[in-house]
Amino acid sequence: MKKWAVAVSAALLLLSGCSDKEKANGPGPKEPVKEVEDVVQEDVNKELPYHYPLTGVGSETATNSRAVAVMVNNHPKARPQSGLNKADIVYELLAEGDVTRFLAVFQSEKPENIGPVRSARDYYVELAKGLDALFIAHGYSEEARKMLENGYVDNLNGMVYDGTLFKRSSDRQAPHNSYITYDNVLKGASDKKYAMDQSPPAFKFLSENESKTVTGEEAKSVMVSYSSGSTFDSIYEFDASIGKYKRYSDGVETVDYVTKEPILLDNLFIIETTHVVINDVGHKEIDLKSGGSGYLLQMGKVMEVEWKNDNGLIVPIKNGEVVPFVQGKTWVNVIPTNPGLQSSVSFNVK
Structure with missing residues (x-):
């Protein structure tokens, strides 16, 4: 018992000495919390290695897919449309009379369904050409037909694929009811052996x-x-x-x-x-x-x-x-x- 009491006393004295030393010299070294926080902040501000060419938004993964440009109907009977919220850029121009149509260009996001799809005009084809985009339409003017049939741009047209790649919705009446899924865009591109892995030219963006x-x-x-x-x-x-x-x-x-x-x-x-x-x-x-x-x-x-x-x-x-x-x-x-x-x-x- 005496030996045990002496051992306990020695341990207490040792602890007391450590406590006094800590009071005199300050606490010992701690984990470098600040350095960890700095590393986390560095990760937040780190420049992403890739950027989408039509939005400038950064990405962790490569952004080299081809743009897809779709003629989208803007007649009141075609509203609201499907997929426009996923478009990187939309061009709105007049077709006949005072009626506008959209050329919706997709690259950074891929909507499940797009439409209603409408017929092409030559100036929409020109815009798609400038983006080296796969051009999607259902129908065409005579000027646009010549461009498309002569291979001016890679394209898929509902006049050829109505009921296969392009589906008619029962919710609306023609010509305001033609739709195409993104999966069918890729299927059509594959069937036509169109390359889909080249990025469009990039716009200039602010940081x-x-x-x-x-x-x-x-x-x-x-x-x-x-x-x-x-x-x-x-x-x-x-x-x-x-x-x-x-x-x-x-x-x-x-x-x-x-x-x-x-x-x-x-x-x-x-x-x-x-x-x-x-x-x-x-x-x-x-x-x-x-x-x-x-x-x-x-x-x-x-x-x-x-x-x-x-x-x-x-x-x-x-x-x-x-x-x-x-x-x-x-x-x-x-x-x-x-x-x-x-x-x-x-x-x-x-």
């Missing part, structure tokens, strides 16, 4: 920090009008809480037909160019090569710009230099020089 310092006049919303009526009026409203634009067509928000997900945009690019009616049907010739005036809206601000065709890409220009887009999705409205930007576009700064 995320640069996007926070975008300059221009305040413009919280803008309306683009294609006619005296409101059926094809497009209104874009900037939502500061998410830093993106919402789109409305004839007063109704543009959402996906199935998921109800809204169109959310980071860039609005509005340009004017010459439109000439070339036949009794109302088919048009639209000049997408000569350049002209435009507006670029980003982060709730608008900047007057020029536009030019840069090897097939329609890009904004300021003082002779390309103006970068904010990273994300873009919508391009092409309007006739007559009546022009001043008459067709109106802004609300509030």
Whole structure:
């Protein structure tokens, strides 16, 4: 018992000595918590190795898939459409009369279903060519038919694949009911032996920090009008809480037909160019090569710009230099020089 008591006393003295030493010299070394936090922060800010060419958004994996450009119907009987919320960039141009159609370009995201798909016009084919995209349409004008049948662009057309690659929806009546799935796009490309692993040419983008310092006049919303009526009026409203634009067509928000997900945009690019009616049907010739005036809206601000065709890409220009887009999705409205930007576009700064 005495030996046990002596051992306990010695242990207590040793602990007491360690405690006194710690008080005198301060606590011993701890785990380098700060260094761990620094490493975590480094990972957060690390530049991703790849970027999608049509959105500028970073990716951990390679982004070298081919773009797919689809003619999408914008008739009121075709609304709401399917897949537009997944498009990297959408071009809106007039077809016949005051009716617009969309060329929706997909690369970073692949929607399950796209449509209603509508017929081609030559100027939409030109836009797809500039992006080296696989072109998807259902039908064509005579000018577009010649281009497609001569292999001007790789393409799949519902006139050939109606009921196979293209399916008719029972929810709507023709010609507003043709759809194609992304799986069928890839199946058709495989059957035609079209290469699908080459990236489209890249647009120029701001970094995320640069996007926070975008300059221009305040413009919280803008309306683009294609006619005296409101059926094809497009209104874009900037939502500061998410830093993106919402789109409305004839007063109704543009959402996906199935998921109800809204169109959310980071860039609005509005340009004017010459439109000439070339036949009794109302088919048009639209000049997408000569350049002209435009507006670029980003982060709730608008900047007057020029536009030019840069090897097939329609890009904004300021003082002779390309103006970068904010990273994300873009919508391009092409309007006739007559009546022009001043008459067709109106802004609300509030």
